[in-house]
Amino acid sequence: MSTGDFIPYYSYYVDPVLVLILGAICSIIPAIILIIGLYRMYQFVKPSLGDRRQNVIKAFFYTLIEEFIIHRNLSKCRPEWTRWILHQMVLWGMVILVGCTGFDAIVDHEDILLCGLANPYLKPIAEAMLPPYLHNVPLSAAIAACGRVMHTLADPVKILYNIGGILLVAGCIGLIVRRFVNKDARECVIAYDWYLLVLLTFVGVSGYVAEILRLIAYTYWKMGLTTIAAYFFYPGLVIYCAHLISVAILFLSIPFTKTAHVVYRFFALLWVRYRGIRATELVV
Numbered sequence: 001m002s003t004g005d006f007i008p009y010y011s012y013y014v015d016p017v018l019v020l021i022l023g024a025i026c027s028i029i030p031a032i033i034l035i036i037g038l039y040r041m042y043q044f045v046k047p048s049l050g051d052r053r054q055n056v057i058k059a060f061f062y063t064l065i066e067e068f069i070i071h072r073n074l075s076k077c078r079p080e081w082t083r084w085i086l087h088q089m090v091l092w093g094m095v096i097l098v099g100c101t102g103f104d105a106i107v108d109h110e111d112i113l114l115c116g117l118a119n120p121y122l123k124p125i126a127e128a129m130l131p132p133y134l135h136n137v138p139l140s141a142a143i144a145a146c147g148r149v150m151h152t153l154a155d156p157v158k159i160l161y162n163i164g165g166i167l168l169v170a171g172c173i174g175l176i177v178r179r180f181v182n183k184d185a186r187e188c189v190i191a192y193d194w195y196l197l198v199l200l201t202f203v204g205v206s207g208y209v210a211e212i213l214r215l216i217a218y219t220y221w222k223m224g225l226t227t228i229a230a231y232f233f234y235p236g237l238v239i240y241c242a243h244l245i246s247v248a249i250l251f252l253s254i255p256f257t258k259t260a261h262v263v264y265r266f267f268a269l270l271w272v273r274y275r276g277i278r279a280t281e282l283v284v
Helices: 016-048 056-069 078-107 109-115 123-129 139-150 156-181 183-188 191-222 226-252 258-275
Strands: none
Touching: 016 078, 016 109, 016 123, 016 226, 016 258, 056 258, 078 109, 078 156, 078 191, 109 123, 109 139, 156 191, 191 226, 191 258
16 A cells, blocks of 8 residues: 555554454453452451441442542642642543543444444454444445544544543653652652553553644645655554553553552442441450
């Protein structure tokens, strides 16, 4: 394929059907590991839990709002209020991005499937996953589906994607700067603590760079300057692939990084709020 023949949609070259399947796998595996970890944690702390039973729905929403949404305890650290703000930016940036991705997978599933028919190299894979009545859609319809999968800047979902990305990148960069300028934070950090923060930063930055290069390429392509457009598009395609790989690594590593505390801490606080702590005798 020459530079003048390319289609300015990453989804034309990277089959969104395969991305969706691999994304599901990269989500299910860590979910299973976390469920097993939650069961083992419950068995470990069960002897320490009290016998009282509060309203489980009330306990759930109280824990969700106080400890997950607003992070009440972290916000009380007034000398470190900036840490709370940056932490919230990273958290809600991830929540928005994951939510938009899940929304896309559900609402745009037909466009995702149709897009796979546009690329002749990927068409056999897409046909194997599509019902027979969709095998003979016009090529123009399949390419149009690829464009809808990528979204325009004015699309509400794309707006949310960009808001989530801004929160994520700004929060991560702020936390990185804090670790360099705050003596206490710098002295408490080990190499392991950098892994998640650097990975999240790369996910956000690579996504934005890929998006900017694609939009520049698309603008030149609409002007008929396909050769110039290709010079922006293909580097962006490489970065887009690196972005997808980093997202897969991020999800697969969730049970083994600090991200896991979002799940374990929430359920630990929920159990304590629901059942309390058993009174014990101190032996001196």
